[in-house]
Amino acid sequence: MNQVKCDCGHVNPHGTILCEACGKIIEDGTQITAEPVIDMRYEGSARRSQTYNKSIIDKVWNFFSSVKVGVWLIIVTLIASSLGTILPQEMYIPTIMPVAEYYEDQYGWFGRLYYDLGFHNLYSSWWYLLLIAAIGVSLVICSLDRVVPLYRALKKQRVIRHESFLQRQRIYGSTNDPVNDQSFELVKEQLKKKRYNIREDNGNILAEKGRFSRWGPYVNHVGLIIFLIGSMLRFVPGMYIDEILWVREGETKVIPETDGQYYLRNVDFKLEVYDKETDNEAFGDALDSAGMVAKNYQSDVILYKTKGNTVAGEEPELEEVDSTSIRVNEPLKFEKFALYQVNYKLDELSKMSFLLTNKSTGKTFGDITVNLNDPEKLYELDNGYSVQLMSYFPDFEFGEDGNPTTKSRVPNNPAFVFKMFSPEKPEGEVSFVAIQQTIEPLGNNEYKMAFNGIETKDVTGLTVRKDLTLWIIGLGGLIFMIGVVQGAYWNHRRIWIQRKGDEVWVAAHTNKNWFGLKKEIQLVLEGTEIKEPLDQLKENQVDEGEKD
Amino acid sequence: MKKQRLLIRTVILLLLGAAVAYTLYANFTKDEVQKVEVGKKAPDFVLTDLNGEKHQLSDYEGEGVLLNFWATWCKPCEKEMPFLNNQYQAYKDQGVHVIAVNVGESNVAVSDFSKRYDLQFPIVTDKDSQVMTAYGVDPLPITFLIDKQGNVVEIHKGQIVAEADVTEMMEKIKP
Numbered sequence: 001m002n003q004v005k006c007d008c009g010h011v012n013p014h015g016t017i018l019c020e021a022c023g024k025i026i027e028d029g030t031q032i033t034a035e036p037v038i039d040m041r042y043e044g045s046a047r048r049s050q051t052y053n054k055s056i057i058d059k060v061w062n063f064f065s066s067v068k069v070g071v072w073l074i075i076v077t078l079i080a081s082s083l084g085t086i087l088p089q090e091m092y093i094p095t096i097m098p099v100a101e102y103y104e105d106q107y108g109w110f111g112r113l114y115y116d117l118g119f120h121n122l123y124s125s126w127w128y129l130l131l132i133a134a135i136g137v138s139l140v141i142c143s144l145d146r147v148v149p150l151y152r153a154l155k156k157q158r159v160i161r162h163e164s165f166l167q168r169q170r171i172y173g174s175t176n177d178p179v180n181d182q183s184f185e186l187v188k189e190q191l192k193k194k195r196y197n198i199r200e201d202n203g204n205i206l207a208e209k210g211r212f213s214r215w216g217p218y219v220n221h222v223g224l225i226i227f228l229i230g231s232m233l234r235f236v237p238g239m240y241i242d243e244i245l246w247v248r249e250g251e252t253k254v255i256p257e258t259d260g261q262y263y264l265r266n267v268d269f270k271l272e273v274y275d276k277e278t279d280n281e282a283f284g285d286a287l288d289s290a291g292m293v294a295k296n297y298q299s300d301v302i303l304y305k306t307k308g309n310t311v312a313g314e315e316p317e318l319e320e321v322d323s324t325s326i327r328v329n330e331p332l333k334f335e336k337f338a339l340y341q342v343n344y345k346l347d348e349l350s351k352m353s354f355l356l357t358n359k360s361t362g363k364t365f366g367d368i369t370v371n372l373n374d375p376e377k378l379y380e381l382d383n384g385y386s387v388q389l390m391s392y393f394p395d396f397e398f399g400e401d402g403n404p405t406t407k408s409r410v411p412n413n414p415a416f417v418f419k420m421f422s423p424e425k426p427e428g429e430v431s432f433v434a435i436q437q438t439i440e441p442l443g444n445n446e447y448k449m450a451f452n453g454i455e456t457k458d459v460t461g462l463t464v465r466k467d468l469t470l471w472i473i474g475l476g477g478l479i480f481m482i483g484v485v486q487g488a489y490w491n492h493r494r495i496w497i498q499r500k501g502d503e504v505w506v507a508a509h510t511n512k513n514w515f516g517l518k519k520e521i522q523l524v525l526e527g528t529e530i531k532e533p534l535d536q537l538k539e540n541q542v543d544e545g546e547k548d
Numbered sequence: 549m550k551k552q553r554l555l556i557r558t559v560i561l562l563l564l565g566a567a568v569a570y571t572l573y574a575n576f577t578k579d580e581v582q583k584v585e586v587g588k589k590a591p592d593f594v595l596t597d598l599n600g601e602k603h604q605l606s607d608y609e610g611e612g613v614l615l616n617f618w619a620t621w622c623k624p625c626e627k628e629m630p631f632l633n634n635q636y637q638a639y640k641d642q643g644v645h646v647i648a649v650n651v652g653e654s655n656v657a658v659s660d661f662s663k664r665y666d667l668q669f670p671i672v673t674d675k676d677s678q679v680m681t682a683y684g685v686d687p688l689p690i691t692f693l694i695d696k697q698g699n700v701v702e703i704h705k706g707q708i709v710a711e712a713d714v715t716e717m718m719e720k721i722k723p
Contacts, residue, residue, distance in 0.1 A: 055554060057554060057557050057558050057561060058554075058557065060561060061557045061561065124575055126572060126575075126576070129571060129572055129575060130568070130572070133567075133568040133571065133572075136564070136567075136568075137564045137568070140560070140564060141560070144560070229567075232567065232570075232571045235571055235574035235575055236574065251676075252676070253676055253677065254676060254677065254678050254681055256681050260678060260681070260682065311592045311593055311594045311604065311606075312591060312592070312593040312594075312678045312679045312681075312682040313593040313594045313595040313672075313674060313678050313679045314593075314594045373654065374654050374655070375654050375656050376656075377655070377656055377659075389656050390660065391656070391657070391660045392654055392656040392657045392660070393657070394653075394654070394657070395621065405620075405621060406620060406621040406657070407621055408621055409619065409621070409651065409652065409653045409657075
C-alpha cells in the first residue's frame with residue numbers, strides 16, 4: 001500500500017486524514033471536508049481497518065473493528081440476557097418431572113416454546129457464549145485498531161502546524177497587531193502555572209496537558225478483557241468449585257473436592273429468631289406485623305484433616321483442625337476453601353420408638369427405638385418377646401406395582417415391616433407400620449407396635465466454595481475503574497500559539513469540556529497583547545465528548 | 549509491511565479464536581468432567597459387605613471388576629440388577645467380579661432388597677459417601693468397568709437396558 005508524503009516532509013500511513021506531524025489535510029480526492037471545523041477524532045489518523053480490505057483475515061478484522069458492530073453485539077446480548085429472565089432457568093426448577101414437561105405444565109404453550117428454543121438454559125448455551133466472546137473480540141480489535149494510530153499521531157505531532165489545521169480548529173483566533181516578546185514570556189509563564197507542558201519551535205508554542213486521559217477508554221477495555229479472562233478461567237477444572245454439602249447433627253462427612261483430605265462434623269445447628277421479650281423493644285411493632293423473623297443461622301462444626309493416606313471407604317484417622325461456628329456471611333475458611341451457611345432443614349426424623357402392645361389388653365411389653373438412618377435387624381425385649389425389622393422404607397410410597405418402596409434414603413416418611421415374636425405367637429406376627437397407618441397382611445394380629453415418640457435432628461446445608469479466579473476478576477474491575485476515572489476526570493487540552501508573519505495565531509483543542517478550555521485560555525492570555533480566540537461553533541455550545 | 553500486518557492480524561485472531569474455542573469446549577464438557585477417566589487407574593477403596601467381609605479394589609488386580617453404584621429407591625438400578633446377577637454367575641469363574649456399591653442405605657433396606665432379587669454378588673455400602681465422592685457419582689445408576697490392571701475401560705451412565713449389554717461388558721474386562 002502506498003504511503004503518503006505530506007508537504008511538510010512527513011510520511012504518513014495510507015488512509016491518514018490529517019498529517020501526523022503538521023496536521024495538514026491530506027486530500028485523496030474524495031475526502032475534502034466542507035465543514036468549517038475539521039474532525040479531530042483519533043487525530044485524523046489512519047484507522048487501518050478502514051483502509052485495507054484485501055484478504056479474509058482483513059475482512060474478519062474489519063468486521064470486529066467496527067464500533068457499530070460492537071454496539072449491536074452489546075444490544076443483542078442485552079436483549080438475549082433479558083429473555084433468560086422471563087421464566088426460571090433450568091437449574092432453578094424442581095426436579096419433580098422431566099424439564100420439558102415442567103415448562104409446558106407450568107407455563108403452557110409459551111413454556112413449551114421457551115424450552116424448545118433453548119431459553120431454559122440460556123446463559124450457558126453456545127450462542128450466548130459466542131455473543132459474549134464476540135464482544136470480547138470486538139473490544140480487543142476495536143481498541144488495538146484505534147490506540148496504535150492515535151498513539152503514533154500524538155507522539156509524532158510537531159509544534160508548528162499547518163495553517164489549514166489551525167484555522168479549522170474549533171477554537172481559533174488571530175492577532176493582527178504586533179505582539180512583543182514580553183507577551184510571549186508572560187503566556188508561557190501563565191501556561192506553566194496551569195501545568196501545561198510547553199514545547200517550543202522557532203518561537204512557536206505548543207502547550208499540552210492531560211494527554212494520558214486519552215488512554216482512559218483503552219485502559220478501561222484492558223480491564224474488561226481481564227475480567228472476561230477471569231470468568232473464562234472458571235471453566236478450567238480446579239479453578240472454581242461450588243458444591244453443596246448436607247450434614248446432619250452428629251454426623252461427620254467428607255468435604256467434597258478436597259480429595260478426601262478434610263472432614264466436617266456438625267455438632268449443632270441453630271436457627272434463632274427475634275424475640276419480643278429479650279430483644280430491643282424497637283423491633284416490637286415490626287415483629288407483630290411480620291411474625292417470625294430469623295436472627296441467626298448457625299452451624300457449630302469441627303473441621304478434621306485426615307492423617308496419612310487412607311483408602312476411600314476406610315475409617316480415616318482424623319485430626320481436629322478447627323472447632324468453630326459458621327454463620328451467614330461468616331464462612332469457615334481453610335486452605336483455598338470456604339464453607340458458607342446457605343441452607344438448613346429442621347427436625348429431620350432421626351429416631352422413632354414403639355411399644356410392643358397387646359391389642360386387647362393394652363398391656364405393653366417394652367419399647368424399641370429405631371435409628372432411622374441405621375436401624376437394627378432385631379430388637380430383643382424381656383420375657384421372651386422380640387421384634388424383627390423385616391423391611392424398612394425411609395421415604396415410603398407405594399410403587400407402580402402396588403408394593404411399598406422408598407423415594408430416597410432420607411427418612412422423610414418412614415415405614416416398617418415388623419415381625420413381632422411373643423410366647424403366644426412364637427412364629428411371629430407381621431405388621432406393616434407407617435405414619436398414621438397400620439396394615440396387617442395376615443389378618444388380625446394379637447399384638448401391635450404402638451407409636452411412642454420421635455427424636456429429630458437438624459441438618460445444615462453448606463456451600464463448599466473455592467474460587468481462584470476472584471482476584472483476576474477483581475483486578476479487571478479495578479483497572480476498568482481506573483480507566484473510567486482517567487478518561488472522565490482529566491481532559492486532553494492543547495493550545496497552539498504561532499507566529500505567522502506579523503500575525504499571532506491561537507488555536508486550541510480538547511477532547512471534552514470546551515467551556516473549561518475557553519476559561520483557561522482567557523486566564524492564560526490575560527495581560528498579554530494576544531487576543532482571545534473565538535469558538536467557531538458558537539451556535540453549537542453543547543459540550544460534546546469525543547466518542548471512544 | 550503488508551505481510552507483517554497480515555501476520556499480526558492472523559496471530560491475534562488465532563489467539564482470540566483459540567480462547568473462545570477453549571471456553572466453549574470447557575463449558576460443554578463441564579458436566580461430563582469425571583473424577584474417574586477412561587484409561588486411568590480407578591481410585592482404590594475399601595468397603596464392607598452385608599456379611600461383614602471387607603472388599604478392597606486393589607485386591608482384585610489381575611481380574612476384571614464391574615463396579616455398579618445403586619440405591620434401593622432407584623428404579624433403573626432395580627431393573628438392571630437381574631442382568632448383573634445372571635451375568636455375574638456366568639462369568640465369576642472366568643475372573644470377572646461384580647461389586648455393587650449401595651449409596652449408604654441401612655443394612656436392613658439393602659439386605660431386604662438383596663434377598664428379594666436373590667443377589668449373589670457382594671453388595672457393599674458406602675456409609676459416608678466417601679467412595680461416591682471419590683468416583684464423582686451423580687446421578688444413579690452408573691457402572692464402571694475395570695480391567696485386570698485396575699484401569700477404567702468404560703463408564704456406563706444410566707440404566708443397562710439389556711442383558712446382552714452386560715455380557716458385552718463382561719467380555720471387555722475378562723482377563
